Amino acid sequence: MKLPVPFLQIPLLFDADVLAAEIEALGESVWKPHPQGFAGNSMLPLVSVGGDPDDEAFSGDMRPTPHLQRCRYLRQVIASFGATIGRTRLMRLAGQAEVARHTDQGYYWVERMRIHVPIVTQPTVQFECDGIVINMAPGECWIFDTWRQHRVLNDATRSRIHLVCDSVGGAAFWDLAAHGRTHDAPRDGWMARRLGPDANAPAVFACETQNIPTVMTPWELNQHLSFLIAETLPHPQLAALQSAVMRLVRQWKGLWAQYGDAPEGRPQFRAAFDAFAAAAKPQAQGVTLRNEMPFFQVLMVMLSRAVVAPAGGYVAAKPPGEYA
Numbered sequence: 544m545k546l547p548v549p550f551l552q553i554p555l556l557f558d559a560d561v562l563a564a565e566i567e568a569l570g571e572s573v574w575k576p577h578p579q580g581f582a583g584n585s586m587l588p589l590v591s592v593g594g595d596p597d598d599e600a601f602s603g604d605m606r607p608t609p610h611l612q613r614c615r616y617l618r619q620v621i622a623s624f625g626a627t628i629g630r631t632r633l634m635r636l637a638g639q640a641e642v643a644r645h646t647d648q649g650y651y652w653v654e655r656m657r658i659h660v661p662i663v664t665q666p667t668v669q670f671e672c673d674g675i676v677i678n679m680a681p682g683e684c685w686i687f688d689t690w691r692q693h694r695v696l697n698d699a700t701r702s703r704i705h706l707v708c709d710s711v712g713g714a715a716f717w718d719l720a721a722h723g724r725t726h727d728a729p730r731d732g733w734m735a736r737r738l739g740p741d742a743n744a745p746a747v748f749a750c751e752t753q754n755i756p757t758v759m760t761p762w763e764l765n766q767h768l769s770f771l772i773a774e775t776l777p778h779p780q781l782a783a784l785q786s787a788v789m790r791l792v793r794q795w796k797g798l799w800a801q802y803g804d805a806p807e808g809r810p811q812f813r814a815a816f817d818a819f820a821a822a823a824k825p826q827a828q829g830v831t832l833r834n835e836m837p838f839f840q841v842l843m844v845m846l847s848r849a850v851v852a853p854a855g856g857y858v859a860a861k862p863p864g865e866y867a
Contacts, residue, residue, distance in 0.1 A: 544652065544653070544654060544655055544656040544657075544686075544688070544689055544690065545688055545689075545690040545691075545770075546656070546686065546687070546688040546690075548688065548725045548726065549672040549673045549675045549687060549688050549691060549726060550670075550672060550675065550677055550685060550686075550687045550688075550725065550726035551685065551686050551687070551720060551723045551724070551725055551726070552683060552684065552685050552723055552724045552725075552726070552735070553624075553658070553684040553685065553686065553719060553720055553723050553735075554684075554719065554722050554723060554724070554733075554734070554735045554736055555623060555624075555684040555719070555735055555736055555738060556682050556683060556684070556735040556736065556737045556738070557620050557660060557682045557684070557737075557738055557739075558616070558682060558739045558740060559661065559662050559663070559681035559682040560681075561616050561739070561740050562614075562616060562617060562620065562660075562662045562682075562706070563662050563663050563704070565613075565614040565615075565616055565617055566587070566614070566617075566633060566662065566704065568613070569587070569610055569613065569614070573587055573596070573610050574586070574587050574635065575587065575588070575596075578599050581642070581643070582640060583636060583637035583638075583639070583640025583641070583697075584634070584635070584636055584637075584640065584642065585634075585635045585637075586632045586633060586634050586635065587610060587632060587633040587635070588608050588610065588631075588632050589607065589608055589610060589611040589617070589621075589631040589632055589633060589706075590605050590606065590607055590608065590611065590621075590628055590629070590630060590631035590632075590708075590750060591605065591606070591608055591630060591631075592604065592605060592606075593606055594606035594607055594608050594609070595608070596608040596609070596610060599630075601629075601630065601649075601651040601754060601755060602754050602755040603752075603754070604750070604751075604752045605628065605629055605630060605631075605750040605751040605752070605754070606750055607750075611631075615740075615742075615746055616740045617706070618746035618747070618748070619738070619740065619741065619744050619745070619746045620660060620706065620738070621706075621708060621748050622744070622745045622746050622747060622748040623738050623744075623745075624658060624684075624708065624710065624716055624719075624748070625713060625714075625715025625716045625718075625719060626658070626708075626710040626711070626712045626713045626715070626716040626748075626749075627710060627711055627712070627713050627749045627750065627751055628708060628709075628710055628748050628749065628750050628751065629651075629655055629708075629709040629710055629711070629750075629751045629754065630651075630709045631706070631707065631708040631709060632707055633662075633704055633705070633706060633707070634704070634705050634707045635702050635703065635704045636668075636695060636697045636702060636703045636704075637697070637702050638697055638698075638699050638700040638701055638702060639697065639698065639699075639700070640697055641694060641695060641696045641697065642694055642695040642696075643694055644671075644692050644693065644694040645692070645693070645694070646689065646690060646691065646692055646693070646834050646836055646841075647689035647690070648836065648840075648841050648844040648845055649844055649845065650755065650845050650846060650848070650849035651709070651754065651755070652689055652709070653767065653770075653845060654711050655709045655710060655711050656686045656687075656689070656709075656710060656711075656712065657686065657687070657689055657707055657708070657709055658684065658685075658686055658706075658707070658708040658709075658710060659679060659684070659685045659686070659687070659705050659706070659707055660682070660683070660684050660685075660705060660706040660708075661679045661680060661681050661682070661683060661703070661704075661705050662681065662682075662704045662705060662706060663681070663701070663702065663703060663704040664678075664679065664680070664681055664703045664704070664705070665697075665699040665701060665703070666678055666680075667697075667698050667699050668695070668696070668697050668698075668699065668703050669695065669696045669698070670687070670693075670695050671693060671694050671695070671696070672687050672688060672691050672692070672693040673688065673691035673692060673693070675726060675727075677726050679705075683735070684735070686720070686723075690834055691834055692834055692835060711751075713749070755849055755852075756804070756849065756850075756852075757804045757809075757851075757852040758799075758802075758803075758804035758808070758809060758812055758850070758851055758852070759795075759846075759849060759850045759851070760799060761792060761795040761796040761799050764791075764792060764795055764846075764850060765792045765795075767845065767846060768788045768791070768792065768846075769788075771832070771838065771841065771842060771845070772784065772785055772788060774832045774833050774834070775830060775831070775832055775833075775838055776830075776831050776832065776833060778829065778830045778831075780826050780827065780828070780829075780830055781830065783826045784823060784826050784827060784830065784838070787819060787822055787823050787826065788819075790819075791815065791816070791819040794815050795812070795815065798811050798812055798815060809851050809852065812850065812851045813850075813851045816846075816847070816850050816851065820842070820843065820847065823839065823842070824839055827839035827842070
């Protein structure tokens with residue numbers, strides 16, 4: 544999610560030692576290698592499709608995994624965000640390891656922030672976003688601009704563990720964020736609310752059930768394409784790309800009025816987007832976004848799969864489980 548600033552601290556503070564003890568009690572066997580196989584990176588699924596810790600899909604009913612159900616305070620922490628929760632994991636970064644510099648380009652993260660709560664960390668762990676480097680202290684709560692180039696470096700010997708929660712937010716969360724502190728703002732006069740373990744505090748939270756469309760509406764498509772155009776650096780081919788984008792949106796509106804998201808219209812939507820992509824690829828040669836990423840690459844990663852559901856639909860979600 545694009546934010547006005549690289550980092551924003553949310554005014555919440557948690558007991559990192561209690562969280563670390565809950566995680567330690569889960570044991571080592573529940574940790575998994577990072578899905579992309581990044582060296583020194585491992586993860587523990589907390590919220591996933593159907594609550595299945597082995598399901599890394601982005602689409603479907605998100606539910607707490609059995610691992611999270613064992614961690615009462617961790618559930619309380621997530622509930623305190625006041626947000627609708629998507630895929631959530633503990634992310635562990637070994638000592639002398641890093642998360643390589645990248646941007647989050649996929650459709651799932653266009654409208655989702657990544658809420659970070661450091662649980663096990665050291666003062667030397669560096670979180671960099673758009674050239675700004677900070678250290679997130681244990682128990683703090685942060686969001687950051689995932690659209691900008693970012694990376695993490697753990698130059699210590701001990702592993703770093705963060706709670707990382709993907710979320711579109713919600714009214715209560717953004718009300719909370721409105722009282723946040725930017726990374727460069729003074730701490731004097733600013734205070735985070737401490738939330739220690741409380742058996743009476745809510746530990747149930749809303750989870751996503753709608754995350755990727757079967758067919759993207761023309762209004763959403765127009766929003767994403769307009770965003771990409773606005774993020775593009777000046778280039779002689781920009782006007783041609785804008786014309787191609789306008790033509791696709793107009794075509795999409797006509798198809799939507801005819802079919803909506805009915806199955807019989809999906810081949811026409813797919814053909815329209817593929818023809819647009821084929822025409823835009825040579826036009827986008829050398830065109831770059833403000834975050835230094837190639838326009839066409841981001842266009843395809845962000846939208847190609849999400850504009851129309853693949854043949855047979857997305858992987859079906861498992862029935863929701865109990866998570867109180």
